[in-house]
Amino acid sequence: MPRINLDHRLAIRADVPALHLLMSAAILELQKSFLTEEQISSSRAIMGLDTQLIDDGTYFVVEQNGVLAGCGGWSRRTTLYGGDRSPGRDAARLDPAKDAARVRAMYTHPGFTRRGVGRLILTLCEDAARGEGFTSVELMATMAGEPLYRACGFEAVKEVVDNRGGAGVPLLRMRKAL
Structure with a gap:
């Protein structure tokens, strides 16, 4: 697929309903080649939007001609992955001198895969984290995103299986120097 012209902006709370729809479509469609139906269902329970990212001004929306193509952000907080409903979230601030910033909640609409949406989001996140003094970023990758x-x-740091949603969902903790 050819790259397309994409616009980006920071997400606002009014975007939340549309973001939830995009995330649901991405989880249901893009993980089919990597997970069982039970694991996809579990994925929906453990993944999702952490609205703290919107409130912190670190969550991006990517659009083409006003159509939502993807979303994702970064965080200066401890939580590595999961949405508002996920247990174990920690809003403590990271120290850029010793901690890696977090890349969080990246999703591409199934109709916009392989068109540069994910790369754009990663670039936006990395540039913003670097601008706040972070020298590395970390994320928890789904098998579809790896x-x-x-x-x-x-680079891979650690393989993880998250059982919080029922069926174990394989994930991969990854890191990159900035």
């Missing part, structure tokens, strides 16, 4: 992150310079 190829993009590897292609963008992320």
Whole structure:
């Protein structure tokens, strides 16, 4: 697929309903080649939007001609992944001198895959984190997202299976120096 002209902006609370729809479509469609139906259902329980990112001004919306193509952000807070409903969230601030910023909640609408949406979001996140003094970024990759992150310079740190949603969902903690 050819790259397309994309616009981006910071997300606002009014975007939340549309973001939830995009995330649901991405989880249901893009993970089919990587997870069982039970794991996809579990994924929906453990993943999602952390509105703290919107409130912090670190969550981006990517659009083409006003159509939502993707979303994702970064965080200066401890939580590595999960949405508002996920247990174990920690809003403590990270120290840029010793901690990696977090890349969080990246989703591409199934109709916009392989068109530069994910790379744009990663670039926006990395540039913003670097601008606040972070020298590395970390993320928790789904199996569907891992190829993009590897292609963008992320390296595997640790394989994880998250059982909080029922069926175990394989994930990969990844890191990149900025």
